[in-house]
Amino acid sequence: MKKILAIHYSQTGQLTDIMNNFMSPFTDADIDFIKIEPETSFPFPWSTATFFDAMPETVMEHGMPLKSISFKHEQYDLIVLGYQPWFLSPSIPTIGLFHQEDFLKRIKNTPVVTVIGSRNMWLNAQESIKLQIQKAGGKLIGNIPLIDKTNNLVSAFTILHWMLKGKKTKKWGILPLPGIAEADIKGVSKMGALLKQHLSENHLDTFQEQVISSGVINISTNILFIEGRAKKLFIIWAKLILKKAANGGKRSFWVNFFKYYLVIALFVVSPIVLTIYTIFVRPFTVTQIKRKKAYYSNTELQTNGKV
Numbered sequence: 648m649k650k651i652l653a654i655h656y657s658q659t660g661q662l663t664d665i666m667n668n669f670m671s672p673f674t675d676a677d678i679d680f681i682k683i684e685p686e687t688s689f690p691f692p693w694s695t696a697t698f699f700d701a702m703p704e705t706v707m708e709h710g711m712p713l714k715s716i717s718f719k720h721e722q723y724d725l726i727v728l729g730y731q732p733w734f735l736s737p738s739i740p741t742i743g744l745f746h747q748e749d750f751l752k753r754i755k756n757t758p759v760v761t762v763i764g765s766r767n768m769w770l771n772a773q774e775s776i777k778l779q780i781q782k783a784g785g786k787l788i789g790n791i792p793l794i795d796k797t798n799n800l801v802s803a804f805t806i807l808h809w810m811l812k813g814k815k816t817k818k819w820g821i822l823p824l825p826g827i828a829e830a831d832i833k834g835v836s837k838m839g840a841l842l843k844q845h846l847s848e849n850h851l852d853t854f855q856e857q858v859i860s861s862g863v864i865n866i867s868t869n870i871l872f873i874e875g876r877a878k879k880l881f882i883i884w885a886k887l888i889l890k891k892a893a894n895g896g897k898r899s900f901w902v903n904f905f906k907y908y909l910v911i912a913l914f915v916v917s918p919i920v921l922t923i924y925t926i927f928v929r930p931f932t933v934t935q936i937k938r939k940k941a942y943y944s945n946t947e948l949q950t951n952g953k954v
């Protein structure tokens with residue numbers, strides 16, 4: 648019987664549903680299903696202040712202490728790691744997991760599949776996770792990123808509404824429900840079935856090829872463009888806020904400043920820049936865009952920084 652560790656963190660339960668559905672076909676496996684918990688929980692619902700205040704430590708990947716985890720086995724045939732991006736980086740509890748010796752020991756020489764429950768921006772976060780897995784000596788063999796397929800600006804509104812109200816309701820009664828569509832959450836079991844087949848036939852190395860050809864990964868060119876730039880800016884902001892706070896500055900002032908920057912960048916600057924990009928740059932960079940999408944859909948890690 649194959650031993651599988653299925654491990655994740657979730658605040659709203661969305662990722663727990665995804666993980667449950669993904670693992671549902673593994674009826675004949677020995678599954679160790681673990682939901683990790685931070686030692687000190689993040690607030691849910693968030694307040695605007697606490698939400699944006701989580702940015703610097705998330706982006707700088709500080710991680711956090713977790714409640715102790717008891718693993719069923721010393722070693723597993725496969726690890727399924729579920730995680731969510733926060734501020735274009737893995738969530739703080741997810742990075743906290745990579746600070747746990749007990750987890751790192753189990754990831755070594757073990758195939759890993761990542762399952763992502765995001766809004767729509769997971770590319771940079773997955774690069775960090777690829778690196779964490781590589782450093783721990785594991786082998787990433789698959790990635791199933793689920794996204795909210797609503798328009799980027801609309802889903803920014805709806806997700807914030809969900810996070811700040813704590814309820815998955817329609818903002819103003821008219822916007823779409825926040826989060827990943829129920830059909831996609833249920834449908835992820837098909838990818839679980841595909842993984843089960845590859846695991847039983849000892850063909851894990853061809854799993855991601857099949858995931859890609861199944862069409863579940865759709866990277867939007869606009870998101871590719873935004874993620875290509877925004878993370879660098881977030882790092883500048885994160886460093887600035889941490890430095891100001893360390894030097895006695897008022898952290899909340901700088902976090903607030905970042906909040907306004909983000910709102911303007913997202914709702915004012917990015918639509919203008921994206922329009923210019925779509926007209927003047929995109930038509931001439933089709934091959935480059937294709938190459939980048941193929942890279943991000945795959946599991947290897949480009950270490951020279953040139954995607």
Ligand SMILES: Cc1cc2nc3c(=O)[nH]c(=O)nc-3n(C[C@H](O)[C@H](O)[C@H](O)COP(=O)(O)O)c2cc1C
Pocket residue numbers: 656657658659660661662663698701731732733734735736764765766767768769806810
């Ligand atoms: C602080 C914070 C920052 C987030 N940043 C991103 C992000 O950069 N990209 C993204 O696609 N989703 C982002 N999300 C949405 C999460 O990835 C996730 O989909 C949502 O929080 C629900 O996950 P859950 O299962 O933990 O409840 C963010 C959520 C939070 C709470």
